[in-house]
Amino acid sequence: MTRSDTAQPEGPSGYREAIDLEFAAATKQYAGTDSPAVDALSLKVPAGEICVLVGPSGCGKTTAMRMVNRMIDITSGDILVGGRSVKDRDVDDLRREIGYVIQQIGLFPHRTIGDNIATVPRLLGWDKHRINARVEELLDLIDLPPEMRKRYPAQLSGGQRQRVGVARALAADPPLMLMDEPFGAIDPINRDRLQNEFLRLQAVVKKTIVFVTHDIDEAIKMGDRIAILQVGGKLAQYAPPAELLLNPANAFVDDFVGADRALKRLSLIRVSEIPRSALGNANGGIEIPDDTPLRTALSELLGRGELHGRVVDEHGEAVGSLSVDAIARLAAGERL
Numbered sequence: 507m508t509r510s511d512t513a514q515p516e517g518p519s520g521y522r523e524a525i526d527l528e529f530a531a532a533t534k535q536y537a538g539t540d541s542p543a544v545d546a547l548s549l550k551v552p553a554g555e556i557c558v559l560v561g562p563s564g565c566g567k568t569t570a571m572r573m574v575n576r577m578i579d580i581t582s583g584d585i586l587v588g589g590r591s592v593k594d595r596d597v598d599d600l601r602r603e604i605g606y607v608i609q610q611i612g613l614f615p616h617r618t619i620g621d622n623i624a625t626v627p628r629l630l631g632w633d634k635h636r637i638n639a640r641v642e643e644l645l646d647l648i649d650l651p652p653e654m655r656k657r658y659p660a661q662l663s664g665g666q667r668q669r670v671g672v673a674r675a676l677a678a679d680p681p682l683m684l685m686d687e688p689f690g691a692i693d694p695i696n697r698d699r700l701q702n703e704f705l706r707l708q709a710v711v712k713k714t715i716v717f718v719t720h721d722i723d724e725a726i727k728m729g730d731r732i733a734i735l736q737v738g739g740k741l742a743q744y745a746p747p748a749e750l751l752l753n754p755a756n757a758f759v760d761d762f763v764g765a766d767r768a769l770k771r772l773s774l775i776r777v778s779e780i781p782r783s784a785l786g787n788a789n790g791g792i793e794i795p796d797d798t799p800l801r802t803a804l805s806e807l808l809g810r811g812e813l814h815g816r817v818v819d820e821h822g823e824a825v826g827s828l829s830v831d832a833i834a835r836l837a838a839g840e841r842l
């Protein structure tokens with residue numbers, strides 16, 4: 507047998523170690539078109555991180571993602587998974603280590619939830635016991651009761667189906683996951699819940715993930731790094747969310763990120779991240795637990811008509827005071 511990543515060592519969490527991903531001037535020009543859909547895309551995704559591809563419709567997000575598992579051929583440049591060119595790989599072998607969640611979930615309607623989740627392990631020829639154990643483990647992980655494995659997709663809510671789609675992609679424990687607008691078709695309240703669930707899941711499984719969305723708020727919430735693409739498949743900026751909000755690389759990014767980027771940035775910073783020396787002396791005012799995001803702290807203060815609050819640590823000890831003014835200076839990008 508040739509060297510296969512299906513034999514990779516298990517990580518400390520009991521899940522397979524994630525691997526890194528690199529786009530190296532990856533370009534796709536579809537036959538019969540006169541400009542590329544993805545134009546010399548270069549970026550690195552470190553192992554275990556979520557990279558969000560975001561941008562307007564038609565900017566090449568799905569194309570970029572599908573070149574990774576070779577559902578679309580690369581015209582020029584390369585994509586490396588764990589340092590190896592995807593072009594040198596046996597396609598089946600490559601896809602076995604890449605979980606794929608497609609835009610419309612794509613569960614098989616005539617198969618039970620259990621059989622849906624077991625799809626890839628069956629293809630890999632796992633024995634019955636191992637498949638069974640895996641299905642049970644994944645149902646637990648996505649927080650669905652074990653008896654749901656006997657149901658059919660039509661008997662689940664949209665959000666539950668979505669979670670099964672994620673479980674199916676995770677079934678063979680792929681080190682790399684591709685997720686194309688996985689929460690796109692879900693109402694805002696359930697989307698928020700699924701996003702939170704997924705982030706908790708990711709803290710356990712620590713996969714390398716390429717996540718596509720056209721929603722900048724979702725990108726900021728989910729991404730360790732965000733790649734903003736412009737129509738024509740050009741990378742406008744690749745940066746962690748806070749940096750993107752603070753220093754948009756050009757007018758396109760600035761516009762795409764939106765006018766309330768100062769407030770978005772505040773939701774990424776917790777009170778505990780402000781140096782203690784920058785806090786004022788604690789005296790009176792409302793209590794602000796130090797794990798509160800600054801955006802929440804600001805709305806609490808303003809909502810109660812207070813100009814400052816008392817910051818308390820996890821033991822309830824007051825550690826200083828935080829003013830509306832200081833939050834406003836942080837929102838403007840000033841370091842305290």
Ligand SMILES: Nc1ncnc2c1ncn2[C@@H]1O[C@H](COP(=O)(O)OP(=O)(O)OP(=O)(O)O)[C@@H](O)[C@H]1O
Binds near residue numbers: 539562563
């Ligand atoms: N098979 C194809 N042949 C020719 N052009 C294509 C093909 N598939 C996609 N395109 C074009 O390539 C560009 C990028 O398409 P892609 O599906 O990657 O966009 P996207 O960013 O995923 O868009 P959306 O947000 O709408 O899903 C578009 O202009 C699209 O029309």
Ligand SMILES: [Mg+2]
Binds near residue numbers: 567568569
């Ligand atoms: Mg798409």
